[in-house]
Amino acid sequence: MSSYLARLLKAQAASKRLISQLTKREGKLSTLLRRMGLQKWADTESTREISTTPVRMAEMADDMELATGIAKREMLLKEQGCGDPWGLGKILKRGSGRLNDPTQIPSAFDGRLVGCLCLDDRFAKWMWLEKGPPKRCECGHYFVLKQVPPV
Known part of the structure; x- marks a missing residue:
């Protein structure tokens, strides 16, 4: 019990959640809170309501929407039918290799x-x-x- 009070006294502004938990546990705590000058929290004997919001099931964003820069250009080229946009799949064969025809x-x-x-x-x-x-x-x-x- 004293650890809760120590936490209350150390905090600049006691959290409503902490005080509501303490008031639910002990009836004697309400009188103690009134003595400390925290009357507005001492009078809250009602249970805390939980608010919920409906969650909309959204789809994951498409990779094309998230991609930027070179990755996006590469994806666009692949969509257009270019399977190897960097030209890494083919091995270049040597030509004649002469000085006038390198x-x-x-x-x-x-x-x-x-x-x-x-x-x-x-x-x-x-x-x-x-x-x-x-x-x-x-x-x-x-x-x-x-x-x-x-x-």
Whole structure:
């Protein structure tokens, strides 16, 4: 009982819920609350009513409504029938690879990481291909960056 009173005295404004719980438990508490100057809560002997509001069952928002930026553009492209908007599913085959006819690598940026599977190697040789003149791989093939619009 004293812990409840201590909580009441420490609080700047006693909560109605705490006081209503205390008044329901003890009849003697009402007189104590009147002595402390909390008459308006001491007189509340009635039970506390519960108010409810009807909950409307709403559907979850569609992913397209929530998406923004690149994710939304990617979803729009997939709806239009483009199954691979980033072009990651296809492997680019090397062209002739000569200096006057280099293999074109599409990119929306100024640089791209390219892996060349040279003649009898099991592992790709990786190189940074940047905007500008064609770049030569160790095996002798030339690659050039081709500008494409971003997704």
